[in-house]
Amino acid sequence: MFRMTSSDARLVMFLFIMSFTVLSTQTGPDIHLKTFCSNNALNYTRNSAFENNLKIVLKRLPSITSLTGFNYTFFGEASAEVYGQALCRGDVSSSACRTCVEKASKQIFNDCISRGEAIIWYELCQVHYSFQNMTSLSVYAGKYLDRDSKEKSVSDQVHFLKFSKYLMTNLSNEAAFNPFNMFATGKINFSRSKTIFAHVQYTRDIRPHECLKCLKSAITDLEGCCSSRKGGMVLSRNCNVRFELYQFYNVSKHLSSPTSRGKRGKKSPSIITGIGKPKRRHNNRRRPVRCGIEGEEKLLIYEFMPNKSLDVFIFDEARREQLDWETCYSIISGIARGLLYLHEDSRLRIIHRDLKTSNVLLDHEMTARISDFGMARIFGENQNNANTRRVAGTFGYMAPEYAMEGLFSAKSDVFSFGVILLEILSGRRSSGSYLTQRGQTLLTYAWRLWNEGREMEFADPLLMGRSPEIEIVTFMHIGLLCVQEDPADRPTMSFVVSALGSEPIALPLPKKPAYSLG
Numbered sequence: 001m002f003r004m005t006s007s008d009a010r011l012v013m014f015l016f017i018m019s020f021t022v023l024s025t026q027t028g029p030d031i032h033l034k035t036f037c038s039n040n041a042l043n044y045t046r047n048s049a050f051e052n053n054l055k056i057v058l059k060r061l062p063s064i065t066s067l068t069g070f071n072y073t074f075f076g077e078a079s080a081e082v083y084g085q086a087l088c089r090g091d092v093s094s095s096a097c098r099t100c101v102e103k104a105s106k107q108i109f110n111d112c113i114s115r116g117e118a119i120i121w122y123e124l125c126q127v128h129y130s131f132q133n134m135t136s137l138s139v140y141a142g143k144y145l146d147r148d149s150k151e152k153s154v155s156d157q158v159h160f161l162k163f164s165k166y167l168m169t170n171l172s173n174e175a176a177f178n179p180f181n182m183f184a185t186g187k188i189n190f191s192r193s194k195t196i197f198a199h200v201q202y203t204r205d206i207r208p209h210e211c212l213k214c215l216k217s218a219i220t221d222l223e224g225c226c227s228s229r230k231g232g233m234v235l236s237r238n239c240n241v242r243f244e245l246y247q248f249y250n251v252s253k254h255l256s257s258p259t260s261r262g263k264r265g266k267k268s269p270s271i272i273t274g275i276g277k278p279k280r281r282h283n284n285r286r287r288p289v290r291c292g293i294e295g296e297e298k299l300l301i302y303e304f305m306p307n308k309s310l311d312v313f314i315f316d317e318a319r320r321e322q323l324d325w326e327t328c329y330s331i332i333s334g335i336a337r338g339l340l341y342l343h344e345d346s347r348l349r350i351i352h353r354d355l356k357t358s359n360v361l362l363d364h365e366m367t368a369r370i371s372d373f374g375m376a377r378i379f380g381e382n383q384n385n386a387n388t389r390r391v392a393g394t395f396g397y398m399a400p401e402y403a404m405e406g407l408f409s410a411k412s413d414v415f416s417f418g419v420i421l422l423e424i425l426s427g428r429r430s431s432g433s434y435l436t437q438r439g440q441t442l443l444t445y446a447w448r449l450w451n452e453g454r455e456m457e458f459a460d461p462l463l464m465g466r467s468p469e470i471e472i473v474t475f476m477h478i479g480l481l482c483v484q485e486d487p488a489d490r491p492t493m494s495f496v497v498s499a500l501g502s503e504p505i506a507l508p509l510p511k512k513p514a515y516s517l518g
């Protein structure tokens with residue numbers, strides 16, 4: 001319940017040995033949240049000079065704070081000086097700020113008679129006074145409210161925690177470097193019907209790195225008390241954080257500016273694959289440097305591609321951060337168009353047979369190219385599928401008819417494409433993840449959330465905050481169409497490419513994916 005970190009040893013010691021009397025009031029229309037009066041700080045006697053100075057400081061605070069929402073002051077001679085500081089929530093008006101600080105100043109005086117140090121929190125402001133200069137000292141002394149632990153729990157706690165933590169961490173950076181009022185608000189769609197709202201705020205007398213430290217502790221505390229609750233807040237002297245499932249703050253900020261898909265379409269790269277003739281793209285740098293036939297073997301040599309394969313990006317947390325939705329979109333559509341070229345646009349019909357994230361290479365511009373045609377088969381003009389006794393694909397990406405009967409076709413590549421698409425959206429591996437350890441495949445997991453209307457929980461939060469929900473839902477829909485059990489139900493790559501395009505097209509409802517037990 002109580003923790004501190006400080007750059008000031010003196011104050012740490014002081015806080016460490018003091019005990020607190022915490023007066024906690026219910027929240028409600030009256031927005032007093034909490035008062036804490038220090039027990040071990042210097043006590044003052046009634047009607048002393050200190051009390052007099054305290055009254056002066058508390059009287060001053062409302063007007064000086066309302067100017068910008070934060071200020072501090074002090075008054076008095078040595079041994080009776082009083083320091084005061086007040087902060088208003090970043091979204092409140094000057095008059096609401098003043099009213100709040102006025103109320104808070106009166107109440108803190110009454111709540112903490114004779115105590116030399118105290119802090120009071122209201123919903124819209126906080127007031128702190130002390131016998132010593134607390135300006136620029138960063139001390140984390142976080143508290144959460146009783147009300148927090150009485151909040152109802154959310155149903156998907158693991159996911160909820162991931163999302164709310166992501167949001168608060170993101171906001172903590174934004175606020176720390178917001179020179180104007182060190183305040184940030186934001187929201188993130190958690191599911192189709194639920195949005196998490198949060199704010200983060202610091203007193204403006206501490207430095208960004210102290211802010212981040214303070215908030216890290218606060219988020220940890222918040223996790224301890226209310227990570228699975230529908231709301232919670234941690235109050236401390238220098239930093240506050242709060243999240244709710246409703247918009248509790250006043251400013252509506254536009255956090256992500258979804259680009260229209262039409263615009264992006266222009267930017268997205270044309271395809272890849274040097275198989276056959278890569279001439280559709282007038283880019284000499286990128287075509288295969290050699291292509292020939294030696295005996296039975298078809299050789300295809302690519303220019304060196306500097307960046308790594310897709311799996312390295314999507315399954316590595318740090319690298320994944322480089323993948324914004326724009327990039328993901330262009331990678332997905334790059335693979336789709338590459339595959340379309342292999343299946344339908346090249347002179348020969350080529351079935352890749354081992355499409356997976358590690359076979360998708362990304363160049364320095366993050367343009368996707370399908371690679372490793374070691375298992376590819378060339379089909380004759382009227383050939384639609386083939387059978388092999390040597391099944392050699394990669395577990396997790398293989399269509400069921402191929403894995404079980406050795407039957408492969410363009411539709412088995414479509415299946416693998418669907419798996420890749422779902423992996424990119426979720427940031428999870430189709431095999432070898434904790435899901436499979438629990439006997440659930442990524443496909444079943446996607447299917448379940450899809451049916452429950454919880455598509456946004458499937459998406460990786462890193463992607464979510466930066467992408468329009470409708471696109472994530474559409475892409476998940478397309479992914480599920482591709483991984484349907486019956487190859488005949490799966491769309492062709494030309495359908496997929498148009499579905500990914502800027503014009504909305506009607507998508508059939510997906511049937512149960514392959515490998516789902518339930």
Ligand SMILES: *[C@@H]1O[C@H](CO)[C@@H](O)[C@H](O)[C@H]1NC(C)=O
Binds near residue numbers: 040
């Ligand atoms: C200040 O007063 C409170 C309440 O009377 C008391 O509990 C506390 O021990 C006092 N602190 C000091 C440092 O004397």
Ligand SMILES: *[C@@H]1O[C@H](CO)[C@@H](O)[C@H](O)[C@H]1NC(C)=O
Binds near residue numbers: 064068069070071
């Ligand atoms: C703080 O208050 C003083 C008056 O005591 C005022 O001159 C100053 O502009 C205020 N600062 C801010 C940032 O509001």
Ligand SMILES: *[C@@H]1O[C@H](CO)[C@@H](O)[C@H](O)[C@H]1NC(C)=O
Binds near residue numbers: 091124250
């Ligand atoms: C929020 O905005 C409304 C309308 O602009 C205003 O009346 C209200 O006082 C604001 N609330 C706060 C806390 O500033």
Ligand SMILES: *[C@@H]1O[C@H](CO)[C@@H](O)[C@H](O)[C@H]1NC(C)=O
Binds near residue numbers: 074133134135136
């Ligand atoms: C309180 O400390 C701050 C930061 O060290 C300093 O700038 C300020 O002048 C001090 N106030 C007084 C009244 O000494």
Ligand SMILES: *[C@@H]1O[C@H](CO)[C@@H](O)[C@H](O)[C@H]1NC(C)=O
Binds near residue numbers: 306307308363366
């Ligand atoms: C690989 O891609 C990342 C992300 O776009 C980029 O920052 C990096 O410079 C690229 N590396 C090379 C070797 O091109």
Ligand SMILES: *[C@@H]1O[C@H](CO)[C@@H](O)[C@H](O)[C@H]1NC(C)=O
Binds near residue numbers: 466
């Ligand atoms: C995360 O922070 C950045 C700025 O630091 C902002 O542009 C982005 O919209 C934020 N995302 C969310 C979901 O808050």
Ligand SMILES: *[C@@H]1O[C@H](CO)[C@@H](O)[C@H](O)[C@H]1NC(C)=O
Binds near residue numbers: 189195465467468469
């Ligand atoms: C979040 O959900 C709201 C309401 O459902 C919707 O209007 C908004 O576009 C969604 N935002 C994102 C980024 O998907």
